[in-house]
Amino acid sequence: MGIFDTHAHYYKEDFGGELEQLLADLPSKNVEKVLAVGCDLQSSEEEIALAAKYGYIYAAAGIHPEHAADVPEDWESGLEALLRKNKVIALGEIGLDYHYPEPPKDVQKAVFVRQLEIAKSFEMPVVIHSRDASGDTLEILREYKPRGVLHCFSGSPETACEVVKLGMYIGFTGVLTFKNSKKAWSACAETPIDRLLLETDCPYMAPVPHRGERCDSSMIAFTAAKMAEIKGVSTEKMIDIAYQNAERLFFNDRV
Numbered sequence: 001m002g003i004f005d006t007h008a009h010y011y012k013e014d015f016g017g018e019l020e021q022l023l024a025d026l027p028s029k030n031v032e033k034v035l036a037v038g039c040d041l042q043s044s045e046e047e048i049a050l051a052a053k054y055g056y057i058y059a060a061a062g063i064h065p066e067h068a069a070d071v072p073e074d075w076e077s078g079l080e081a082l083l084r085k086n087k088v089i090a091l092g093e094i095g096l097d098y099h100y101p102e103p104p105k106d107v108q109k110a111v112f113v114r115q116l117e118i119a120k121s122f123e124m125p126v127v128i129h130s131r132d133a134s135g136d137t138l139e140i141l142r143e144y145k146p147r148g149v150l151h152c153f154s155g156s157p158e159t160a161c162e163v164v165k166l167g168m169y170i171g172f173t174g175v176l177t178f179k180n181s182k183k184a185w186s187a188c189a190e191t192p193i194d195r196l197l198l199e200t201d202c203p204y205m206a207p208v209p210h211r212g213e214r215c216d217s218s219m220i221a222f223t224a225a226k227m228a229e230i231k232g233v234s235t236e237k238m239i240d241i242a243y244q245n246a247e248r249l250f251f252n253d254r255v
């Protein structure tokens with residue numbers, strides 16, 4: 001079984017003219033499925049267009065917290081229209097990001113919560129982004145109990161356990177391969193192997209030995225190797241298990 005990259009951003013803005021060739025080549029590099037994730041209505045639409053073009057790509061549509069203040073007035077109906085499109089299998093990425101003071105927390109929370117409600121009505125899993133906001137994210141997740149994944153996990157092992165208790169999955173990026181990622185290693189160690197997802201968050205977060213370079217889904221093998229080491233299984237086995245976990249979350253439970 002190949003790689004399921006459960007979180008990638010393939011935007012023209014980042015990959016320019018190289019995007020199409022790169023995407024055409026990924027299946028020959030052991031990449032079997034990719035979830036291409038939007039951050040606002042426009043980038044979500046871009047990813048949906050890629051899903052229409054490439055058989056192995058699926059799309060997630062959603063409003064990232066950093067765009068919570070600049071959504072158009074009719075964003076909810078706009079988002080719902082995108083969620084009805086072919087091969088859109090998740091709502092994301094959504095969540096809370098308190099790294100910068102803007103947008104205000106109450107604005108982020110309102111847009112986050114509204115999207116959790118929309119996901120419920122569509123019976124769709126969610127892809128959640130949480131940075132420097134563990135407390136509020138957990139509080140909202142406990143209340144809304146969505147199916148989904150906490151992506152690019154950067155929280156404590158305790159937070160990981162809480163998320164798992166809620167029935168959710170945890171995604172790790174190339175950050176897991178960084179030398180100073182002790183906290184991520186313990187969070188990964190604490191997470192049951194059947195709740196782990198592999199992701200790139202490309203073009204960012206390229207794993208060692210490509211740290212700092214533009215990332216793409218084929219680099220996930222390095223993250224898988226580190227995850228495998230932490231969980232005490234072979235890399236191949238880890239890639240298989242993470243693939244099955246992603247299938248369970250994004251496809252099996254779907255109506």
Ligand SMILES: [Zn+2]
Nearest residue numbers: 007037093201
């Ligand atoms: Zn992302």
